[in-house]
Amino acid sequence: MFGSDALRRRAPLNANRQIAAFLIARGDAARDARDWSRAAVWYEEALRLAPSRGEIHVQHGHMLKEAGATQAAEQAYLAAQRLMPDDADLALQLGHFYKKVGRLAAARDAYQRAITLKPRWEEAQNELAALPKTSAATMEIPATDLYLAEAAQALADSSKSVRLVPALQPRPEGALLRDYNECVEVRQMGRHERGAWGVKRTVRGVATIRGFGISRTPVAEVQLLLDGRLFHRGSVRGPYALMQERHPHGLNKYVFNLWYDFANLPAGRHMFELRLLDAEGEARSFHDDIVIASPLREVDFPDSDALVEERSADPTLLEQRIRARASMVRSARRELLPRAVANMLVLRTDQLGDMVASVPAMRRLRELFPEARIVGLLTGANAGFAESLSVFDEVIVVDFPDDDMERRRIMPLDAQQALRDRLQPYAFDLAIDLAQAGVSRELLQLSGAPFLYGVEGSDFHWLSADFALNTRDPVNRLDVVPHSRKTMALVETLGAIVQDSFRTERRDDLDRKRLQRFGISAADRYIVLHMGARVAFSRWTGFPELAALLIERTDLKVVMMTEDRNVRPALAPQLVASAKFQLLEERLEYDDFDTIVSFADVLVGNDSGPKHLASFRGIKTVTLHTARINWSTWGHEGDGVILSRRVPCAGCDIFYDSEDCGKDFACIRDISAEEVFKAVRLYV
Known part of the structure; x- marks a missing residue:
């Protein structure tokens, strides 16, 4: 059976979900209006209907924190942590909360937990490093906890020329134990794509729905529903014992991996539900908005093993067909780019100083792609200087102003369409944005090039490849390397990934x-x-x-x-x-x-x-x-x-x-x- 009486639900309970969604939307609106107290009330009401929504507990905690209700905020965060014990971002948020209220030892523990859950996470590491240092004697560490005491001593001992790294030492057995809760987790299903409905989980053709549920009562089957209608039943694997469980109380893991052809379902936006039914008829579900889009073709993505172009309305027959197919046999010699670069678009849609700093990188591009026709997409502020350098075969000047009210560079839709139409005849093979900031990255999408490249950013998952280089001032943590060298590193990295540097090497001393x-x-x-x-x-x-x-x-x-x-x-x-x-x-x-x-x-x-x-x-x-x-x-x-x-x-x-x-x-x-x-x- 899934959880306590308050959490048990007999499927379907569409009315409750719809009401909860309405309350959450009202909470989001109040949050965006910075009405923290009202937002907290809306989220609290939503949680009465959807108490297992860990992410809403987090939002509830944020609003209470902003409203000054710190004790209630802590309880909301801890409720979220019980539901999402392995969420690194939640651990980071807890660290922020404890730092704000002055509980530095708790903040330190939370940041360390975030790093443990997401190793080498720079943001969490920086937050941990920036916390005010206290002596080992005043840190809130239990005397019996030898592990933490040793860590504190290593951090406090600044007399050693080489600092120790407590994070690398083995953790005590008790620190490895975990608290589990009954849940449903989907690990793989489509990918998030930007479309007419915004950024939504999108499935195309044959897709996997893979994940697991944790339940006290044996799980009987997994059901898939679209807009409240059942469209597939499947089996689960298990039970599997949970590793390192802190308080064993009969929970087990049940795994599902369903292969389904979504091309058999209506295209468009839908409410998806994955429901696990246990042996007593109780259910727990995973919900998400999904978009069913047109299938992709294997011929267009020959190097991707995740794309399977196979058709069958019967999932059992579909799996049999997939597993009966011939294996892929590919040459070990491979190229990253889909085709040779004949035409390249280079973006420098900013100011004269940016163009001056990019000269070494642009000349390096010419060395890397000597046969390519290189077209520069520039602003009027730097076009004249660029033409004096003879680094481009052609220059296109675009109006891309920095708007004071928007606080970003903007381009109206009609101007975007005009630019796309102008670029289309070039049939670019590659487009690269030399800007370090993300203000012009979206323009790459108007190029029509199959390979898009630039500096990384959380909003640019559509890039074919991206690059990041960050140096740090030891005091203010800002960048210290000259802009020209960062731009050169961007270009050199492109050269490294598109050129085959592998060389064989024999040993003469082997007999x-x-x-x-x-x-x-x-x-x-x-x-x-x-x-x-x-x-x-x-x-x-x-x-x-x-x-x-x-x-x-x-x-x-x-x-x-x-x-x-x-x-x-x-x-x-x-x-x-x-x-x-x-x-x-x-x-x-x-x-x-x-x-x-x-x-x-x-x-x-x-x-x-x-x-x-x-x-x-x-x-x-x-x-x-x-x-x-x-x-x-x-x-x-x-x-x-x-x-x-x-x-x-x-x-x-x-x-x-x-x-x-x-x-x-x-x-x-x-x-x-x-x-x-x-x-x-x-x-x-």
């Missing part, structure tokens, strides 16, 4: 005779099958079958490498007995390992270090890549091919919680031995 101790003669042609990988679930399971195919159909000797002592007993006796098979099942000295890799004809490996070493040594390499991360990022470089699979849940980024997959890692296990054998035959 092939070293192989004899491992049963490999000087005359043997052999293939290395490396079975290992640090992330256990990214290991392909078809190596024994592949070894049998290689022995049967080629003249290669097969050297299988593993550190798992359970591999040998599981191998077929005829494979182990073959004179063409050698199993190495121990950790080797590095030079021995490097020698075996360096003289191989081919190496087949998982997403792991050995395949990178093989490619670096110039060995033909076949990578078997799990879709948890993009093949184009961590697939090997150099010679060879990368095998992967198109699945809707590609990019899950699962690392520690392997149970979260819900599909038995079909993205790696569905690669067949026959497919890998054919890839090897490209080279032997």
